[in-house]
Every structure is written in structure tokens, then in C-alpha cells.
Amino acid sequence: MAPEQLRPDTGTQSEEELLGWLVSGDAAQRAEAQARLLPLGESLLPRLELLAVVSRDDEARAGLLEFLQVLTARRVHPDQLQLFPELSAVAAKSVQRGLGLVAYWEVEQAPPGLVEELPVSPCGVGPQPESKLLIEGRKLLELRDKLGTLGGLARPGLEQLLSSPSPVSRLQGMVLAAALGLRPAPATLARLRVDPGEVELDARYASSAFMPSDGRVFRVKVSLSKRASLLTSRLDAPWREVRNDEPFALRVEDGLMEWFGTVQSPAANDDVYPFRAGPSGELLNNLRATGAWEATDAQQYWNRARPLWRLWWKHVGPRPDAYDRFHWLALVHSPLGYQIRFEPLLLGEKTVLHVAAPTGVEAELLTFPHGVHQPVVVHRGALPLTYSSEKPMSGVGVRLRLGETWVDTGAFFAPRKGERMTVWLQPELLRHFLEESRARNGK
Secondary structure (H helix, E strand, O other): OOHHHHOOOOOOOOHHHHHHHOOOOOHHHHHHHHHHHHHHHHHHHHHHHHHHHHOOOHHHHHHHHHHHHHHHHHOOOHHHHHHOHHHHHHHHHHHHHHHHHHHHHHHHOOOOOEEEEEOOOHHHOOOOOOOEEEEOOHHHHHHHHHHHOOHHHHHHHHHHHHOOOOHHHHHHHHHHHHHHOOOOOHHHHHHHOOOOOEEEEEEEEOOOOOOOOOOOOEEEEEEHHHHHHHHHHHHHOOOOOOOOOOOHHHHHHHHHHHHHHHHOOOOOOEOOOOOOOOHHHHHHHHHHHOOHHHOOOHHHHHHHHHHHHHHHHHHOOOOHHHOOHHHHHHHHHHHHOEEEEEEEOOOOOOEEEEEEOOOOOEEEEEEOOOOOOOOEEEEEEEOOEEEEEOOOOOOEEEEEEEOOEEEEEEEEEOOOOOEEEEEEEOHHHHHHHHHHHHHHOOO
């Protein structure tokens, strides 16, 4: 990529324009509009109804359905759509699909498919964490995955499961709610918190580095009221502490993390309900590096983030299984003048850094030992060059000789033990990057 491909965007998008983006054929535009509009919650419903009235082609209706699946996961209960005929029509098939899946599941009466995993800690120091309920039954996993394709429109079906006369079904519903990141209605949670039911399950102790599991399985009784209280506290727990003096970018990222947690994080197989960052967490860090971290309002954040955001949707998109971290980082770093690849070493004892191109240019590899104020040159030679070490390298910088001057490239690498890191320096892009750096620094 040329550096120009990551230049900040310009312009201002009103809420009405973002609503139009929801039914756009551009996946990056739809995703941005969803993330930016999601915090508005139920206040959007009247305007979404008008959008549904004029959006009659299949692609537009599919885009609107996509957003309804996101909006109803936590912000709006699907029952609220009944006041809006067009929105109800868009959502109806998905809602009925969820109800049908759950009705069939209850009739089939499959085994619980759950195992309680009990925590362990050395010497019992400190308060013990709560146990997990793991989904291990094949049919329950299949139900989780099918409901997961419906987003928040699976909630009516989930509510039906949570209202089942069967204690087993109610417990399964609670675990599915956490695994899919779907929030049951407050009245449902309140009722479950005083549910007297109990379910007998297999249990085992978790494995840890200091105490491997012995595989022993025994029977326990699980209280529905206790699991409902745990689910409620986990759903209500903020993922971070909000401060008045924090960078504005964190507020934008809060909405982005909620959005990613709904549309891109894979379903879990337990009821702990953590934020599952995965590739999306790496993307947020990359967006910060584009200048989005210094943004003072949402529009400025998105103008700075949009070029990289569009690149993400071109190469990764909504498919976490398609994410190749090293391919993505190579794209992100290429405007800076370098790309990286990691390969395991057969013996796995050394650390190897290979710097390729531009051929014949003199280079220095620098390390930055702890407590030493000046970098230490560990290797010097003409490119391409290879440096290997028996010890881990905490960080290596690259300096090039341009004429009579040694110039720091700004590139900084951390090869890991047992791996060969290959770095390609791209002359034209690197030269462009260095010239811009000098201009910014007044040199």
C-alpha cells in the first residue's frame, strides 16, 4: 500500500446520512453506520420504520435486517418492533425461526449437554472464582450456532426457553444467553433469580498450570437462582472504568466493542460472558495508530479511522475465521516501508532476524538494553543481512546509511525465541516515510 491510502478522510455524516448507509451495498459503510448508530437504541425505531417503508429491494432489506439483529441483541427488545409494521415484517422470519428452533428443541428433550467446571487455586488463597457451565453436548452446540445466526432476533425464542416448565431447559437458556451475548428481559431475569429449580449435572475441576485436572467426574446439583444471579451480574458489569478526563476515543471504542461483541465475536461455550476481543481488539489498536486516538469528537475519529476501517472490511470483514494476523499487519505496516513474516525454526532454540532489501544498503541492528540510555549496535552489514542469537531479543531497531548519514527507519521489531522473523524494507515507501518524518520534525 502507498501511504496515501491511509490519509484521513474528510466530510461530516449526519444521522440521516448514516441511516442511509445502513442499506448501502458497501459493507464497510454499513458496518460503520451500525457501530455509530447503535448507542441511540430505541430512539431510532421511528426513523428505521420510515427507512423500511422506502427500502423495498432485497439488498436494502437485508441491510436493515442486519442492523435489527445488532440493535435487538441488548439495546431494543424484539417485542418493541411490534409497534412498527414495516420493521416487524423485516424481522418476522428471523423471529419465527428462533421460536421454531426452541420449540423443536423442547419437544426433542435432548440431554442437558452441560458440564460444571469448578475452579482451583493454590492453597485456597483469596476469594474463589465462580464455576463455569460449559456447553459440551453436540445438539446444544448446534442450537447455539443456529440461534447465533439470528442475532438479537433470537431473543423471543430464548425467552421461550427461559419460561419452559423444564428446569433443564431454563438452565440451558441462561447458558445460551451468555454464550451468545443476548440480554434476557429484566422481568425474565428477576423471575429466574428466585427460581427454586435445581439440575443435576456432571462436574469436574478445571485444569491449571499448577494443578492439572485428573479427569475425575462427579455429580452436582446446580441452583437456577444462583446461575441467574451470576448471569445478571455478568451482564451488568462494565468492561472498564469510565473517567471524566479520559481520551474521547475511548467513548467511541466503547460503542465499537459493543458492536463487535454482537456481530463478530464467535459464540462462547460457557456462561461466563466475557468480552471476546479477538481480531477486533487488534483492529482497535491499529485504528489508534492512524491518529484516531487523538480525536476530540466522533466525526474526527471516524475520518481518521475510515481508510484503515475500509481496508479491514476488504480483507477480513465479518469472518473472524478469515483473519490472518501476519497478512493484516503486513498491510498495516506497508505504508511505513516494511512488512514482516514469522516462521518457526526447526530446532526452536535460537532467535533469528533477517532483513531483506534494498540490496547493498548498509544497515545497523540496534537493541535497547534495560537501564542503558543509548542504543547498542549488535550487528552491521550490507543488506540483506541475518542476525541470530541464542538469547531472546526484547526489541530490535533498524538504522540505514543514506549517503554519509545513519538514519533511524522508525521500525522496531520483537523477534521471539524459536522463530525466524523476516523483514522486507521497501525502498520507495521507506524513503517517503522518512522524508515525511523529517518534515514533521523540522529537519
